[in-house]
Amino acid sequence: MEDNFKVLREQIDRAMADKEIPQIYFNGFIVSSGSADVTVVLQRNNRPVAILNTSYTVAKTLITNLGNLIANFENVTEKPIMTTSEIDEKIKGTQNDDNK
Numbered sequence: 001m002e003d004n005f006k007v008l009r010e011q012i013d014r015a016m017a018d019k020e021i022p023q024i025y026f027n028g029f030i031v032s033s034g035s036a037d038v039t040v041v042l043q044r045n046n047r048p049v050a051i052l053n054t055s056y057t058v059a060k061t062l063i064t065n066l067g068n069l070i071a072n073f074e075n076v077t078e079k080p081i082m083t084t085s086e087i088d089e090k091i092k093g094t095q096n097d098d099n100k
Contacts, residue, residue, distance in 0.1 A: 024050050028084070 015021055026042035026049055033039070038059040040052040054062070074080050082090070 022050075026050070 024042060026044050028043035028046060030041040038054050038056060041048050042050040070081060
């Protein structure tokens with residue numbers, strides 16, 4: 001298992017060092033699906049910054065791997081991470097026009 005982690009870490013390090021690969025920060029997204037593919041529009045401050053198109057199989061693998069990664073992080077830190085929907089619900093009605 002540790003060897004697999006090392007290989008993955010090396011792949012990530014090579015990708016991060018490659019100036020040809022764009023690095024995109026996003027803090028929101030929109031998802032849509034068709035009969036064969038999933039489309040994810042990545043957003044930064046509600047503006048599109050990239051579009052991801054993928055198969056259902058890869059999309060499910062991605063969410064499974066991300067879910068496992070987040071669950072491990074929450075387990076190690078003993079702190080749950082709130083989703084944007086949970087945060088929106090918590091702060092709903094607490095901001096006035098001066099704070100927007």
